Amino acid sequence: MQDRARTVRARYAEVEASAYGRSWTTEEIMLGFLGDVGDLAKLVQGKAGVRPREDLDEALAHELADCLWSVLTLADAYDVDLAGAFTSTMDELDAVLAED
Template identity: 55%
Template sequence: MTGDRLDLDQLTERAMRVHALYDELNQRERGRTWNREEFMLGFVGDVGDLAKLVMAQEGARHMPGGREALHHELADCLWSVLVLARLYDVDLDTEFRRTIGELDEAISARLADPPSSAP
């Protein structure tokens, strides 16, 4: 891989290639692959690890690995999101743009309104 940045489709294709490799390895070593629910549970575990690493970065706990582990876990979580989107046939590009547009609009509208005075 060169230093060129990958777009979302390229990232997804790479993610799915690694997912297929994991399936092959799990089939060979355990005689089965993970279903979508098990994959999601693995992602939840990764999010938990990410939360601990963020807490460590903020000085709230000790976690080995430091910033490098945080980088790894963020990338690992992105990998899981890309795979889950493909497994559930979600067009992440379209949905991300739609969701961010809606959030931008809703938050901007609230910020445009004068703050209400709380009693």
């Protein structure tokens, strides 16, 4: 997934450079992610019956994938080993839960 996200980000950077004279900064990518999270929140409301729509399941899957892409892209930008960080974080959470 990381390689695919990196490839798509590189293609977006080319489009951005052509359209705006530069590619997006990490801050702008983060702002885009925030917008995607807002869209995801509306779709979660839809699943709860508050914001119904015809293509809810497809839209939810799409928005979750958009959010994942943003996380992968930000991790890549900051040289975070996301797989390693995920594993260690889950290990920490498992340890905390084992104490309860």
